[in-house]
Amino acid sequence: MKLYVGKLPYRTTDQELGDLFSQYGQVVSATVIIDRDTGRSKGFGFVEMSNDQEAQSAMNQLNNSSLEGRSIVVNEAQEKRDNRGGGSGGFQRRDSRDSRGGGGGYRDRRY
Template sequence: MRLYVGGLPYQTTEDDLNELFAPKGQVKSVSVIIDRDTGRSKGFGFVEMDNDEDARRAIDELNGTSLGNRTITVNEARERPAGGNRGGYQSRDRRGGGGGGYRDNNYRGGSRY
């Protein structure tokens, strides 16, 4: 089972997470999510455990506990939507968009000048 771990102190490493979860059961993999631009942790990560029972125990025992000076959230990870949508506004007709900026609601097309 794959677990989401949020509220991590920014200096948390994958080794730190492994040490935190290992006493709860066999850890298959650990990843701390890093911001591409800054190279710094985004404050969350994922832990995959071999056994669902151990994963549920880890959720029960670690969710709401402190790591560093922060309270962490541990729950079952949800799968990303198909298509790799990374969030943001999705229009009803699925063409994306939702930009920003000024919009003149009275403008009907054609040349404005």
């Protein structure tokens, strides 16, 4: 079972996250998510445990517990949504920008 761990202290490492959860069972992987631009932690991560019962126990014990003075959140991880092809890239087709007609773009205005 894969768990989401949020509100982590920013200096938490993969090793520390894995060690925390290993108290409750076998940890397959523990990853703190890093911002690729800054190289700093985003304050959340994922832990995968080999046994669902152990993962459930870890989630029950660690959710809302304190880690270095911060109250962490532990939930079952949700599947990543695939945003490709859904038109969610921030771009619109030219003909659908303005439903009122006339375009409404900057070229239609006088400055």
